[in-house]
Each structure stands twice: as structure tokens, then as C-alpha cells.
Amino acid sequence: MEKKTRREESKAAKAILITISFLFVGLMLVVPLISILVNSLSKGFGFYLSSLGTKFVSSALKITILATAAAVLVNTLFGLVASWALTRFSFKGKQVLSTLIDIPFSISPVIAGLAYIMTFGRMGWAAPIVEGINNALGTDIQIVFAIPGVLLATIFVTFPFVSRELIPVLNAEGTDEEEAAALMGAKGFSIFKSITFPKIKWALLYGMILCFARALGEFGAVHALSKTRGKTFTLPLEIDALYLSGSADSIVASFAVSSILVIMAVIILILRNLLEHREKGKSGIV
Amino acid sequence: MYVELKQINKSFGDFQASRDVSFGIEKGSLVALLGPSGSGKTTILRMIAGLETPDSGDIIIDGARVNDIPPAERGIGFVFQNYALFRYMTVYDNIAYGLKIKKMPKEQIKKRVTELLELTGLTGMEKRYPNQLSGGQRQRVAFARALAPEPQLLLLDEPFAAIDAKVRHELRTWLREMILKVGITSIFVTHDQDEAVEVASQIIVTNQGRIEQIGEPKEIYTEPKTPFVTEFIGQPTFIEDYGKLKGFRKEKKYKGAIIRPEFVEAFKSDNKTFKDVMDCSEEGVITDILFRGTSLELKLDVGGVTLTTHRSLDRRKVSVGEKMRVIIYRVFAVDETAAYPMDNEELAKRNVKYNHLEAYLYSKDGYFVV
Structure with missing residues (x-):
């Protein structure tokens, strides 16, 4: 008798927990995102398209894509290197390195932006170095308030994503399979390709996607380093500029531009799930 | 002596895993390294394989000092404690891996793998993935994979630890018969005295990084030479x-x-x-x-x-x-x-x-x- 009531209790708990989860996700995430899409179309589809077609938006889109690509590329490479170093070797300062990697998680992106200004700006300690390079090579590289600054800021804030996904997986998998392959004469890269990569590919992809999504939407750090609309603005900055300009048209336009980011993020998540699903079906490994 | 260790010392930080370890193993014998956990038996095995490097002393295989020879060139097969099968490869690819690395022609690989599948009774399982196999079958795959490149020496780290008690006994007999059939010199690590007595023709008892006694199972049993061996064997x-x-x-x-x-x-x-x-x-x-x-x-x-x-x-x-x-x-x-x-x-x-x-x-x- 008591057993039965217990089971009923856990059934009720299950229903309550599931309901809370769905309600919360719905109210906090889904409804606001949908309202963006709805608002973006409030002045008709023609207006929607024309507000996406301005040269400010297309410039912002280009820079966003550039910054995102740079962030994903750099942080994937760095993430692989760092997670490998942290899980496969023991060395002095391991704990310190592991903590340092997490800094972007814990400090405000604006501070990251300001930090780059303090480093590369006119008063910054690295400014003479940049100047020296420019003089020597005859170039005119600017970092602060220019595209390189936007890239750096984006890379900074998305720094830990890939390595944080990889480290637990590499730790859990151990090194037995790699050792076995090495004993049979396999060399470093071929071990990575045939043994390690298949084990970490989903974590890697997931880390890259998180990195991608975060880079796409970065505002604070880029805001500190980017001041020219149509030249160094990314989509989030463009959205902000449109919204703040205050006219009814520009507010709807800002929703329209926002919808690009939402749609891109949703597409990426769907692609990831499809890929993962297909792969699992193929190898029979769950 | 086919395998010889001379005055091997090895430390991990403050922990001394091997102290003056010396022994020799005849060609074709089946030897157990027996000792409690932390007694240094696995370290000895890993040093013979080349997965660890001794701090001092010589390791000799087939008359040649192998200390500076990379693991892959020592002519050894290694069976890991949890088998370390490549989980994203089929049984066939697992067994073929070492042969592919050696750039053996495809036809020959196929012949050798088929031969090993037959030997280990795994015919028909070649397309399966490791997680679709039972513990005993995994051990067989690990065994076949280690034997594929025709090593001269087979090393097994706690080969039965990952298997439940019921199948373990059966596998002990199987492994012993298999090794004797192939005729390969083999060393396995175990903490289980029954396992050592039952499978090995020679037992090396280790304790705190030292070799306590070397002998045939019966000798270890009836003529223990040290207090440790006397206490470790049987139920004293x-x-x-x-x-x-x-x-x-x-x-x-x-x-x-x-x-x-x-x-x-x-x-x-x-x-x-x-x-x-x-x-x-x-x-x-x-x-x-x-x-x-x-x-x-x-x-x-x-x-x-x-x-x-x-x-x-x-x-x-x-x-x-x-x-x-x-x-x-x-x-x-x-x-x-x-x-x-x-x-x-x-x-x-x-x-x-x-x-x-x-x-x-x-x-x-x-x-x-x-």
C-alpha cells in the first residue's frame, strides 16, 4: 500500500517538474524570441526585407560573420591545444592555466573591451609595438576602434567554450586507447585522427557551436572597441543603434535585424541535432 | 632467458614503484606477476612494454637491451586491463589496426584477421562494435588485436579483472589454452592468487616494489620463502x-x-x-x-x-x-x-x-x- 502511494508521489513529482521546466523555458526563452519574429514582421514583409537591405546592415553582417569565423577558428585550435595540455600532461601551473582560461566566463565583456583599449589604444603599452610594426612594414594597422579590435574582443569573450567542453570528455576517456594504438606503432597525428577525434568530436562540435552562438551575439566587449556605424559595427551593435534612434520604423527594423541572429542560432542548433542523430544511427553507438 | 630485468628502479615522485627488480623469463613460458595493489607489478609490465621508462637498470628482450627502443619496435603485444578496444571501430578494424599501421597489403590483413577471428572463436562478430560485445568477447578481441602483428612477447594487465566471476573461470582456462597453443611467451599481472596458480607456469610475487619470490605455483604454495609470501598465499x-x-x-x-x-x-x-x-x-x-x-x-x-x-x-x-x-x-x-x-x-x-x-x-x- 505504502509502495503504491510512493509511486504515485513520484509520478506527481515527475509531472510537476516537467511542467515547471516547460513553463519556465517557454516564458523565459521561447515566447520572447517569438515576439521578436512577430514584431519584425509588424510592418509587413516588404518593410522587413528593405530594413535588412541597408548598407549599414550588410556591413554589420559581414563584420559579424568575420568576427564569428575568427573566434570559432582561433578558439577551436586553442581549445584543442589547451585541453590536450591540461588533460594529458602534468606540469607546474596547470591549475593556474585552468583557472585563467575561465576568466572570460567570470568578468564582464565590457571590461574585456576596455582592457584592449588600455593595451592597444593610444595610451596603451602595446601601442608603440603596433606603431613600430606599422613603420617597419609600411602598413597602417589599427586595433582599437577598428576591425582587428572587434575580432580580438570577440575571441576574448568566447575563449573558454571549446576547451571547457573538451576537458571533461578527455578526462573521462582516459588514455588507454591512445596507448594501445601507440604500442602498435601509430604516430601522434594518426592516433589523434583515428582514435581521439572520434571520441571528442561531439564535444568539439558542441563547443564550437556555443562559441559560434556567443560570438554572433557579443555586444559589450565589441561595443567598447567599435564606434563607427557602417564600418566596424557588428549586428548586435547595429540592432542597438537602430533601436536607440527611436523612430517607430527604426525600432521595427531593429527587430528585423535581430531576427537574423535568432534564425541563424536556431538553424545551427537544428543542424547539430540532425548531424548527431544521423551519426548515432549509423554506427550503432549511443 | 628471453626477457630479463636487471636491477630496475622506478619512482613516481616520492613513491618508489620498483626497487632493484631483477628476474628472467624463459622463452615460451607463461608467467604471472602476483602481488597486492600498489606492489609495483603493473609498473614492471609497463616498463617491459615501454610505456614507462625505468630510472635505472636494464631491460633485455631476446638478448637486446630495449631501454631506448620505442614501444612499437619491441615486438610486444599488450592487453590492457579494460581492454582499451577502439570503441569507434568494429571488431575487424580493431584487430586490423596494428597491421594497417604496418602498411600490410589489404589481402594479407584480411587473411590474418580472419585467422585470428577463427582462433578466438569470434567469427561472425567482425562487424560489431565493442559495446555490442560481452566482457568475455571483448577480452577475446583484445587478445586477437594484441596477437595480430605476431609479437614475440605478450603482456596482459589484469586480464580478468573486468569480467564477472562466473565467466572468469572459463576464460582463465581459455586464455591458458590459447597462449599455449600459440606458443607465445606471456607475462600477466594479477592480484588474485587463484588466478596466478591456475593459469601460470611460473609466478613472480611482488610486494612494495620488490620481488619476494619466483617459482612454480606449487613451490610458491608449499615452500614460501618470505613472511609476505607465506601470508599472501592461501588463507593464513x-x-x-x-x-x-x-x-x-x-x-x-x-x-x-x-x-x-x-x-x-x-x-x-x-x-x-x-x-x-x-x-x-x-x-x-x-x-x-x-x-x-x-x-x-x-x-x-x-x-x-x-x-x-x-x-x-x-x-x-x-x-x-x-x-x-x-x-x-x-x-x-x-x-x-x-x-x-x-x-x-x-x-x-x-x-x-x-x-x-x-x-x-x-x-x-x-x-x-x-
Whole structure:
């Protein structure tokens, strides 16, 4: 008798927990995102398209894509290197390195932006170095308030994503399979390709996607380093500029531009799930 | 000697895993490295494989010093404790991996893998992934994979640890037969004395990074040379004041004695088989009876000392609190460094010898089964 009531209790708990989860996700995430899409179309589809077609938006889109690509590329490479170093070797300062990697998680992106200004700006300690390079090579590289600054800021804030996904997986998998392959004469890269990569590919992809999504939407750090609309603005900055300009048209336009980011993020998540699903079906490994 | 270790030392930080380890292994033998966890047995195996480098000393395989030769060129096959099968590869690809690395032609790879699948009874499983196999099948794949490149030496790290008790016994026999059939020199690590005794032709007992004793299973069993081996093998009880037991005199130079269940016999006072030696026996009271599947394990209180013995299920029933007659045939007196067998003096006077000792090694029971 008591057993039965217990089971009923856990059934009720299950229903309550599931309901809370769905309600919360719905109210906090889904409804606001949908309202963006709805608002973006409030002045008709023609207006929607024309507000996406301005040269400010297309410039912002280009820079966003550039910054995102740079962030994903750099942080994937760095993430692989760092997670490998942290899980496969023991060395002095391991704990310190592991903590340092997490800094972007814990400090405000604006501070990251300001930090780059303090480093590369006119008063910054690295400014003479940049100047020296420019003089020597005859170039005119600017970092602060220019595209390189936007890239750096984006890379900074998305720094830990890939390595944080990889480290637990590499730790859990151990090194037995790699050792076995090495004993049979396999060399470093071929071990990575045939043994390690298949084990970490989903974590890697997931880390890259998180990195991608975060880079796409970065505002604070880029805001500190980017001041020219149509030249160094990314989509989030463009959205902000449109919204703040205050006219009814520009507010709807800002929703329209926002919808690009939402749609891109949703597409990426769907692609990831499809890929993962297909792969699992193929190898029979769950 | 096919494999030789000379004066090997190895430390991990403050922990010394190997201290002056030296031994030799004949070609074609099947050797167990037996010891408790942390005794340095796995480190020895990994150093032979080249997965660890000794701090000092020489490792010689087939007459050549291999210290500086990379693992892949030592001609060894290695079976990992958890098999370390490549989980994203099929059984076929697992076994073929080492051959592909060696750039063997595809046709030859196929021939060799098929041969190994047949040998290990895995034919028909080649398309499966490791997680679709039972523990025993995984072990077979690991074994086949290690043998594929035709190594001269096979190393196995706790090959049965990941398998449940029921299948383990069967696999021990299988592995032994397989290794003897292939004829490959093999060394395996185990902490399980039954496993070592049953599978190996030679046992190397390790403790705290040292080699305690090397010998055939029977030798290790019947002639333990050190206090550690005496205590580690069998189910020993340590008794300081063994002079209390009838038929033994305590000598000052020994710190005590180790008594094994197989050297203790308990019988009822009306037992006719023992009537000639009845007055060599002393009284013991049964304090506990444990069912051990194929026999009973009796705990007896003999003058304040707790002794253990095994009793065949075919013998007459006994119960807790029952008074039995107890004879101890032999104890191992130990000092700090060595163990010395001591025989029951009263029995020796009557010329009762351990003619049943041999028999014991092949049964799970005492000397006399009545």
C-alpha cells in the first residue's frame, strides 16, 4: 500500500517538474524570441526585407560573420591545444592555466573591451609595438576602434567554450586507447585522427557551436572597441543603434535585424541535432 | 632467458614503484606477476612494454637491451586491463589496426584477421562494435588485436579483472589454452592468487616494489620463502605464541608463525581414521561455520587461538559450539625476512608424514576425507 502511494508521489513529482521546466523555458526563452519574429514582421514583409537591405546592415553582417569565423577558428585550435595540455600532461601551473582560461566566463565583456583599449589604444603599452610594426612594414594597422579590435574582443569573450567542453570528455576517456594504438606503432597525428577525434568530436562540435552562438551575439566587449556605424559595427551593435534612434520604423527594423541572429542560432542548433542523430544511427553507438 | 630485468628502479615522485627488480623469463613460458595493489607489478609490465621508462637498470628482450627502443619496435603485444578496444571501430578494424599501421597489403590483413577471428572463436562478430560485445568477447578481441602483428612477447594487465566471476573461470582456462597453443611467451599481472596458480607456469610475487619470490605455483604454495609470501598465499592466520599449540615449540628467534587452513585438521573424537593420532590432538570448539560452496569453512577456538580449516561437505555434520579434536600438521615460523616450515613434532615422532600434502593441492579439502 505504502509502495503504491510512493509511486504515485513520484509520478506527481515527475509531472510537476516537467511542467515547471516547460513553463519556465517557454516564458523565459521561447515566447520572447517569438515576439521578436512577430514584431519584425509588424510592418509587413516588404518593410522587413528593405530594413535588412541597408548598407549599414550588410556591413554589420559581414563584420559579424568575420568576427564569428575568427573566434570559432582561433578558439577551436586553442581549445584543442589547451585541453590536450591540461588533460594529458602534468606540469607546474596547470591549475593556474585552468583557472585563467575561465576568466572570460567570470568578468564582464565590457571590461574585456576596455582592457584592449588600455593595451592597444593610444595610451596603451602595446601601442608603440603596433606603431613600430606599422613603420617597419609600411602598413597602417589599427586595433582599437577598428576591425582587428572587434575580432580580438570577440575571441576574448568566447575563449573558454571549446576547451571547457573538451576537458571533461578527455578526462573521462582516459588514455588507454591512445596507448594501445601507440604500442602498435601509430604516430601522434594518426592516433589523434583515428582514435581521439572520434571520441571528442561531439564535444568539439558542441563547443564550437556555443562559441559560434556567443560570438554572433557579443555586444559589450565589441561595443567598447567599435564606434563607427557602417564600418566596424557588428549586428548586435547595429540592432542597438537602430533601436536607440527611436523612430517607430527604426525600432521595427531593429527587430528585423535581430531576427537574423535568432534564425541563424536556431538553424545551427537544428543542424547539430540532425548531424548527431544521423551519426548515432549509423554506427550503432549511443 | 628471453626477457630479463636487471636491477630496475622506478619512482613516481616520492613513491618508489620498483626497487632493484631483477628476474628472467624463459622463452615460451607463461608467467604471472602476483602481488597486492600498489606492489609495483603493473609498473614492471609497463616498463617491459615501454610505456614507462625505468630510472635505472636494464631491460633485455631476446638478448637486446630495449631501454631506448620505442614501444612499437619491441615486438610486444599488450592487453590492457579494460581492454582499451577502439570503441569507434568494429571488431575487424580493431584487430586490423596494428597491421594497417604496418602498411600490410589489404589481402594479407584480411587473411590474418580472419585467422585470428577463427582462433578466438569470434567469427561472425567482425562487424560489431565493442559495446555490442560481452566482457568475455571483448577480452577475446583484445587478445586477437594484441596477437595480430605476431609479437614475440605478450603482456596482459589484469586480464580478468573486468569480467564477472562466473565467466572468469572459463576464460582463465581459455586464455591458458590459447597462449599455449600459440606458443607465445606471456607475462600477466594479477592480484588474485587463484588466478596466478591456475593459469601460470611460473609466478613472480611482488610486494612494495620488490620481488619476494619466483617459482612454480606449487613451490610458491608449499615452500614460501618470505613472511609476505607465506601470508599472501592461501588463507593464513598469524599467531605470535604458536608454542601454545600441541606439537610445536616456540623458538625465540621467530616472531611468530603463520598457519594455513590446509594444515589444520578437525575431526570428531569418535573418528576411527584418526584413532592412532588421537592423543596428538587437542580440543577445539567450533565458533563459526561458513558455507563456501564446495566446502565448509570452520573457525575453531583452540586454547584461545582462532584457527580456520576447510571441511568437505561429504563429512558428518558439525554445529557451532561442538567440541572437535584438532591437529595442526605444519606451521610456517617467520622472522623479519624469511619463513621456515615447522612440522608437528608429535606426529613426526610417530612417523606420520604429509603424504597427503600432494593430494591437497588438487582438492579444496583437508588430508583425510571421512
